[in-house]
Structures are given as C-alpha cells and as structure tokens.
Amino acid sequence: MIRLVDSSLRDGMHSVRHSFSPEQVALVAAGLDRAGVDAIEVSHGDGVGGSSIQYGKAAFSDEALIEAAASVVQRAQIAALLLPGIGTLTRLQAAQRLGASVARVATHCTEADIAEQHIGWAAEHGMRAIGFLMMSHMIEPAELAVQARLMESYGASVVYIVDSAGAMVPRTAAERVRALRDGLDGATEVGFHAHNNLGCGVGNALAAADAGATWLDGSLRGLGAGAGNAQLEVLAAALERSGHATGVELFPLMDVAEDVVASLMERPQIIDRTALSLGYAGVYSSFLLHAERAAAKFGVEPRAVLMELGRRRIVGGQEDMIIDAAAQLAADSHPAPTGSSGSA
Amino acid sequence: MIRLVDSSLRDGMHSVRHSFSPEQVALVAAGLDRAGVDAIEVSHGDGVGGSSIQYGKAAFSDEALIEAAASVVQRAQIAALLLPGIGTLTRLQAAQRLGASVARVATHCTEADIAEQHIGWAAEHGMRAIGFLMMSHMIEPAELAVQARLMESYGASVVYIVDSAGAMVPRTAAERVRALRDGLDGATEVGFHAHNNLGCGVGNALAAADAGATWLDGSLRGLGAGAGNAQLEVLAAALERSGHATGVELFPLMDVAEDVVASLMERPQIIDRTALSLGYAGVYSSFLLHAERAAAKFGVEPRAVLMELGRRRIVGGQEDMIIDAAAQLAADSHPAPTGSSGSA
Numbered sequence: 178m179i180r181l182v183d184s185s186l187r188d189g190m191h192s193v194r195h196s197f198s199p200e201q202v203a204l205v206a207a208g209l210d211r212a213g214v215d216a217i218e219v220s221h222g223d224g225v226g227g228s229s230i231q232y233g234k235a236a237f238s239d240e241a242l243i244e245a246a247a248s249v250v251q252r253a254q255i256a257a258l259l260l261p262g263i264g265t266l267t268r269l270q271a272a273q274r275l276g277a278s279v280a281r282v283a284t285h286c287t288e289a290d291i292a293e294q295h296i297g298w299a300a301e302h303g304m305r306a307i308g309f310l311m312m313s314h315m316i317e318p319a320e321l322a323v324q325a326r327l328m329e330s331y332g333a334s335v336v337y338i339v340d341s342a343g344a345m346v347p348r349t350a351a352e353r354v355r356a357l358r359d360g361l362d363g364a365t366e367v368g369f370h371a372h373n374n375l376g377c378g379v380g381n382a383l384a385a386a387d388a389g390a391t392w393l394d395g396s397l398r399g400l401g402a403g404a405g406n407a408q409l410e411v412l413a414a415a416l417e418r419s420g421h422a423t424g425v426e427l428f429p430l431m432d433v434a435e436d437v438v439a440s441l442m443e444r445p446q447i448i449d450r451t452a453l454s455l456g457y458a459g460v461y462s463s464f465l466l467h468a469e470r471a472a473a474k475f476g477v478e479p480r481a482v483l484m485e486l487g488r489r490r491i492v493g494g495q496e497d498m499i500i501d502a503a504a505q506l507a508a509d510s511h512p513a514p515t516g517s518s519g520s521a
Numbered sequence: 522m523i524r525l526v527d528s529s530l531r532d533g534m535h536s537v538r539h540s541f542s543p544e545q546v547a548l549v550a551a552g553l554d555r556a557g558v559d560a561i562e563v564s565h566g567d568g569v570g571g572s573s574i575q576y577g578k579a580a581f582s583d584e585a586l587i588e589a590a591a592s593v594v595q596r597a598q599i600a601a602l603l604l605p606g607i608g609t610l611t612r613l614q615a616a617q618r619l620g621a622s623v624a625r626v627a628t629h630c631t632e633a634d635i636a637e638q639h640i641g642w643a644a645e646h647g648m649r650a651i652g653f654l655m656m657s658h659m660i661e662p663a664e665l666a667v668q669a670r671l672m673e674s675y676g677a678s679v680v681y682i683v684d685s686a687g688a689m690v691p692r693t694a695a696e697r698v699r700a701l702r703d704g705l706d707g708a709t710e711v712g713f714h715a716h717n718n719l720g721c722g723v724g725n726a727l728a729a730a731d732a733g734a735t736w737l738d739g740s741l742r743g744l745g746a747g748a749g750n751a752q753l754e755v756l757a758a759a760l761e762r763s764g765h766a767t768g769v770e771l772f773p774l775m776d777v778a779e780d781v782v783a784s785l786m787e788r789p790q791i792i793d794r795t796a797l798s799l800g801y802a803g804v805y806s807s808f809l810l811h812a813e814r815a816a817a818k819f820g821v822e823p824r825a826v827l828m829e830l831g832r833r834r835i836v837g838g839q840e841d842m843i844i845d846a847a848a849q850l851a852a853d854s855h856p857a858p859t860g861s862s863g864s865a
Contacts, residue, residue, distance in 0.1 A: 346763045347691065347727060375762060376755035380691060380724020387692075398791075411720035411792050414801045418719060419690045427801070428824060435794040445789040447742075448755050450779040457758045457771070480772060 208433025226264030247276025300332025343374025374456020552777025570608030591620025644676030666704030687718025712736030718800020
C-alpha cells in the first residue's frame with residue numbers, strides 16, 4: 178500500500194509566488210481529503226517560516242493556511258515542512274497546535290545531523306516525524322543510506338529521498354530507494370519526492386515504489402518549483418496500472434486538479450529549456466540567475482556554466498564559485514597564446 | 522546506441538490541426554538535423570493521404586511538406602507514415618520520390634497482415650521498412666510478438682510497439698519490448714512510440730531502451746495527439762543520464778524546441794482530465810466525443826463510459842457499441858425493481 182502525500186499547497190507555492198489564500202487552501206485540501214489522499218502538506222514553499230525577502234514573501238501566514246486546511250479535512254493528515262536554518266522549532270510547534278500532525282524536516286542530503294533536534298521534538302510530541310534528504314542525486318546510494326540512518330536514529334519513522342533538482346532517472350531513483358530500504362530498520366519507511374525536469378516525475382515515483390518506497394509525493398497538475406512535481410492525479414492512475422494500491426479515488430482526485438487547481442495556476446507546468454538545463458546539470462534552481470549573470474560577464478553559454486556547477490557539485494552557500502566557474506570556462510574556450518604573457 | 526526519431530511534424534500535426542506549412546516544416550527539420558536526430562517523420566497526423574473530412578483537412582499536401590523537409594536536411598532521414606486503409610501505396614511512392622527514405626507502416630496491433638503489401642514494397646524499393654503496431658497495450662506481449670513476426674516476415678527491419686492511447690506504464694512497456702526482442706530475429710530491431718497520458722512518456726521510453734528497444738520516438742515539447750509524446754529533448758537528456766548513447770547534441774535540440782516549436786504550439790502539451798481519462802481507460806481518443814454524447818443521453822459519467830469501453834476492448838469501427846455501453850451503465854446504476862415489468 179502506497180501512501181500519497183500532496184504537496185500542491187507547499188511545493189506548489191513556488192509556482193504561485195507563495196500567494197495561496199486560506200480560502201484557496203481550504204478548497205484544495207477539502208478536495209484532496211474527499212479523494213482519500215493520506216497527507217496534505219501546507220506552508221510557504223520553503224517550509225514554515227520561509228516567508229522572507231530572501232525566499233519570497235508569502236501573502237498569508239503559514240499558521241493561517243495550516244489552520245484553514247486542518248479545519249476542512251476529515252481523514253487526511255496535515256503535514257508541515259521545516260527546513261532547519263530557515264524555520265525554527267517554534268514554528269513547528271505552532272503548526273502542531275493548529276492541526277498539523279506530520280512534521281517533515283528537510284536538510285541537504287549530507288547534513289542530516291542538523292535535523293536531530295527537530296525530528297526528535299516531533300517524534301516525542303506525538304507528530305509523525307519524517308526526514309527529508311534534499312538534492313539526493315548528489316551523493317552515492319550508500320552515503321545517502323548513512324544520512325538516512327541518522328534521521329532514523331533521531332526518531333524519523335519515514336525517510337524521504339528528495340530529487341530537488343529533478344536530476345534522477347528511474348534507475349538512479351531505484352538504486353537510492355534500495356540502499357535506504359537495505360540500510361534502515363524494517364519498520365522505517367522510505368519515501369520519494371520527485372521533480373519533473375527530466376520528464377521522469379511519474380516514472381521515478383513508480384520505480385521508487387517498485388523498489389520498496391511506500392510514501393510518494395506529488396502535486397495536482399504537477400504544481401511545484403521548476404518543472405514541477407510528479408503530477409499527483411496522474412501518478413495515482415499510473416500506480417494503479419502498475420499494481421500498486423493507494424486507497425485514493427481517482428475521479429475525485431482528477432476533479433480537484435481540473436476544477437480547482439487548474440484555475441489557480443499562473444502558468445502550465447511544462448519542461449522548458451531552463452528547467453531541463455537545471456535538471457540535466459543537477460543544480461539548484463536558485464543558481465540560475467547567478468549563472469546567467471556570470472555567463473554574460475564572461476561571454477560563455479549560461480547552460481555551460483550550469484553544467485560546470487553540476488560537475489563541481491556546488492551547493493547552496495557556494496554562490497561565489499559561480500563566477501569562478503564562468504571565468505574558467507571562458508579561459509578554456511579562449512586560451513592565451515602559448516609562451517606569451519601579452520594581450521591576445 | 523539508440524536511434525531517435527522525431528514525430529513533431531507528424532504526430533504533432535494533431536495538436537495544430539494539421540496546419541504546419543512547408544516553411545515551418547523546413548525550420549523544424551533543419552534544427553532537428555543540426556542536433557543529429559536520426560529520422561524526421563513528416564505528414565498529416567494520420568499519415569500520408571490522411572487529409573480528409575473524417576481525419577481532418579491539412580493546410581498543405583504531404584508531398585509539399587516532405588519535400589520541404591528533405592530539402593534542408595544533411596544527415597537525417599525523412600520518414601513517411603502510412604496507415605493502410607487511410608493512405609495508399611501511391612502516396613508512399615510519391616513520398617519516396619520527394620526524399621523520404623523510411624517507410625513506417627502502421628496497423629492496429631492485431632492486424633499486421635494488412636501491412637504486407639506496403640512493408641514489402643518499401644523493403645523491395647530501397648526504403649527502410651518499419652512496422653508500427655498501434656494500441657499495443659490491448660493485447661498480451663506474446664500475442665504482440667506474433668504480430669511483430671508477421672511484419673518482420675514482410676520485410677520490416679524494425680517493429681515498433683506503439684502506445685497510441687498512452688495506457689502503458691514502464692512495466693507493461695518493458696514486458697512488450699522483451700517479448701518482441703525474444704520473438705524476432707536478432708537483426709530485426711524493436712522500437713517504442715510513447716504517449717504521455719499516464720505521465721510515463723519518457724519513463725516508458727527509458728524502460729523500453731533498458732529492455733532492448735533501439736529506436737525511440739519523441740517530439741519536441743511533447744507535441745502530439747492527446748497528452749502528447751515523449752518530449753524529445755527531455756528524453757535525449759534522460760537517456761544520457763540512464764547510460765544510453767543517442768548521438769544527439771542536447772543543446773541544439775533544446776534550442777529548436779524552445780526557439781522554434783514552442784512558438785508554433787496552440788496550447789501547452791499538458792495532461793488534463795480528458796487525456797488522463799483516455800489513458801487510464803486505454804481507449805482511442807476518437808471515442809471521446811461519442812462517449813460524451815452517449816453519457817449525456819443516458820445520464821451517466823463520461824469517464825465511466827470510457828472505462829467501460831476499455832473493459833470491452835472496443836476498437837475503431839465499433840463506435841455503435843458506445844451507446845450500448847452507456848445504456849448498460851445506466852441500467853446497472855438504476856436497476857428496474859425486481860419482479861416488476863412496469864415503469865420505475
């Protein structure tokens with residue numbers, strides 16, 4: 178049995194500039210609940226407390242949105258995402274008071290240790306604690322399993338492989354799920370959160386399920402950062418056709434996607450050149466603007482800069498290396514004449 | 522090595538009402554050729570000779586479009602699709618004279634025998650003859666292999682599994698490729714043509730490649746009937762990330778998708794409720810209008826009618842059974858009182 182988690186009201190926030198209102202959240206959440214989705218994630222795109230100049234100002238508080246969702250659901254659990262360093266524990270505590278019963282605590286895939294306090298608190302205070310390993314394509318499956326075991330040791334009952342850059346294909350997704358499935362306790366479940374930059378949102382989620390993942394994320398109409406997520410109503414149908422039960426009723430799920438979410442979208446969730454380039458390079462979407470500026474300065478292709486950042490495995494906080502990467506590419510394509518130190 | 526075939530200028534014709542002009546075809550074909558795509562399929566959406574009241578009038582003749590494409594390519598082969606019963610052999614002969622060197626002859630998956638004359642002619646007259654088994658999800662892998670062997674016996678050097686309804690998932694796609702791979706001569710290649718109704722366009726093509734398919738179709742921006750095809754520029758990137766070489770240069774391919782094809786599209790190629798319903802039911806998109814009318818007449822859900830058509834495995838030519846399916850659904854949901862023959 179696969180548990181489906183909807184992220185339209187959290188990851189989807191990225192594609193509507195964090196503008197969903199409590200009324201809109203209630204409409205979507207009620208539809209998801211009627212269809213039998215297990216959990217509904219609600220907050221700013223970067224988790225509770227994410228509203229800021231740096232990450233984008235939200236139109237409404239996380240608390241108002243979580244309360245709106247919690248007030249309309251009958252069966253579904255409400256989930257709150259927390260990125261330690263962006264949000265604080267007090268925001269998670271507020272989320273719980275307003276009706277969130279699932280805590281998803283997210284870190285970069287090599288930094289599980291910064292989630293110890295937050296996962297621990299959630300597990301000790303009656304929330305389902307879920308660990309979220311972002312940019313999971315960047316490290317090998319065995320290393321990822323080590324990080325997952327850390328989260329498990331803090332109290333996580335589910336650990337997610339998060340393909341933040343949409344850089345995985347079914348083979349790499351399945352390898353990571355198997356590594357976690359082998360490395361974790363039998364009672365700890367494995368989840369998968371896809372992005373669609375390489376067109377594999379649904380395909381990766383199916384491969385994850387085949388490999389033993391039992392929690393899968395998606396969003397209605399694929400609403401999400403970049404190329405978007407696995408399209409939830411499509412994933413539900415594809416899982417059924419692949420022999421995986423979800424407990425979700427497909428027609429009501431299609432209806433909330435088409436009758437509610439489609440009209441709230443600012444643009445269709447397609448795979449354009451930018452989204453594809455980011456997924457192919459396997460880098461953070463927040464690097465894009467930096468890469469474009471550095472490329473212009475040094476007269477090189479923006480995509481070539483993204484590829485170089487992917488090769489160097491640059492992560493958030495290392496934005497200063499983007500200039501260096503562009504300068505290097507320019508030097509490689511226009512080498513100074515051999516034996517000369519003069520102008521070329 | 523995977524050979525990529527672009528179908529933007531044939532299957533993509535469905536989503537632009539068969540309106541591409543020779544100038545537009547030349548622009549797209551030149552871009553595909555620069556990127557190193559192996560073959561470019563050009564014609565009305567239903568193949569050469571498809572322009573008609575029944576299948577949709579094309580703005581320009583197949584011959585003018587094929588000639589336009591052939592005049593600009595340096596490396597790529599030009600492919601013409603022929604559906605026996607819609608187009609005739611004379612159209613294929615004309616296509617060859619104008620520069621098409623690949624003949625793709627398509628039949629319903631149980632009717633390979635009607636392709637004998639056309640595949641045979643193409644193979645004998647210096648064209649690469651490819652067999653195209655449409656709606657391949659409708660029969661079991663072993664049965665499909667029998668049909669593929671027929672096409673091979675007529676002279677096809679490649680036989681395609683065509684997921685016309687977008688009803689397959691990676692598992693069912695791979696099963697069919699393996700059945701053909703096992704059933705055909707080693708020298709005969711297997712191809713896969715995806716549709717994206719279940720979000721598996723790229724995922725199915727990757728699964729097909731892993732299972733031994735060496736010819737894969739796609740289209741730029743996913744342009745195609747219904748939910749569209751595997752998005753070619755995305756598929757090329759995903760194949761590379763999956764360890765399959767294609768010989769295609771990715772950046773030029775992305776550029777023709779974004780700089781040329783995107784501006785020619787009338788709507789983005791998304792998976793809406795209708796496309797998903799058709800893929801989930803596994804029925805021809807041409808049944809949609811009939812199903813909607815029958816559903817209205819009998820007061821049942823159009824989607825329920827589509828599902829019933831899928832269960833009954835109705836194929837083209839059996840449209841009269843759509844009314845019967847809707848009537849049956851209505852009777853099942855409002856049964857007459859037991860023991861009474863009076864009005865209810």
